[in-house]
Amino acid sequence: MSSNHNPQNDSAHDKEFFRTFGMVLGALGAIFAFCIFAANLIVPKAGPSEAEKARLEARIAPVAQVITDPAMLVKANTSTVKREPLTADQVYAQACGACHTSGVLNAPKLGDKADWSKRAAANGGLDGLTAIAIKGINQMPARGGNPDLTDDEIKATVKQMLEKSGV
Ligand code: HEC
Numbered sequence: 001m002s003s004n005h006n007p008q009n010d011s012a013h014d015k016e017f018f019r020t021f022g023m024v025l026g027a028l029g030a031i032f033a034f035c036i037f038a039a040n041l042i043v044p045k046a047g048p049s050e051a052e053k054a055r056l057e058a059r060i061a062p063v064a065q066v067i068t069d070p071a072m073l074v075k076a077n078t079s080t081v082k083r084e085p086l087t088a089d090q091v092y093a094q095a096c097g098a099c100h101t102s103g104v105l106n107a108p109k110l111g112d113k114a115d116w117s118k119r120a121a122a123n124g125g126l127d128g129l130t131a132i133a134i135k136g137i138n139q140m141p142a143r144g145g146n147p148d149l150t151d152d153e154i155k156a157t158v159k160q161m162l163e164k165s166g167v
Contacts, residue, residue, distance in 0.1 A: 088160035091153050095144030100161065105139040108165075116165040126162060130155040 048056065086094070103109035108116055123129055133154050136142035143149045 085150065086153050088153075088156040091144075091149060091157040092160065095146045095149060096157060096161070099140075099144075107140065110161055111165050113166040116162055116167045120162060120167050126155070126159055129162070130158045133158050 092100075097110075099105060099107040100110050103112075108119060120126070120129060123132060130151070133140070134143055134151060143154060
């Protein structure tokens with residue numbers, strides 16, 4: 001039969017086994033605890049705030065919307081017209097300066113008193129020149145090429161152009 005079967009030996013083996021097993025379990029427990037701790041660090045506690053959500057939604061909103069309801073269409077149209085009026089400086093910078101600062105296409109230059117005086121005299125002063133700027137003439141596009149500009153904005157801009165040209 002088995003020659004070296006010694007019960008004393010067996011129990012020493014068992015002790016050894018349980019010690020190793022206990023160490024492995026302990027290590028696993030430590031790793032587990034560490035994972036929970038790390039997960040808590042990474043995952044934010046609360047969801048995004050209301051402000052953050054609004055910002056996100058604005059950022060992923062569609063670039064444009066197609067309005068198919070005719071009633072809405074009228075509303076959308078009037079709301080775009082009702083913007084804050086631009087100042088003469090703003091209008092000039094956006095729509096007129098490109099030509100009238102440098103005088104390209106033979107546009108009368110801002111500050112050219114002789115040219116502007118002649119035009120004002122020939123075409124009915126501020127009102128006449130405003131009407132022409134609204135309609136356009138030769139190389140001068142209607143409303144400087146920006147149909148969104150109102151009559152009042154054009155008039156204020158022409159007035160300022162005349163003033164700055166000493167007319
Ligand atoms: C693409 C260039 C261009 C832009 C932009 C432009 N103009 Fe002119 N403008 C001209 C030219 C060219 C003339 C001269 C037209 C002519 O007498 O044949 C002119 C002439 C004028 C005149 C004189 C018209 C006349 O009867 O002599 C006025 C006033 C005027 N522009 C106002 C404006 C205003 C206000 C804006 C901006 C809202 C503007 N322009 C934007 C090119 C431009």
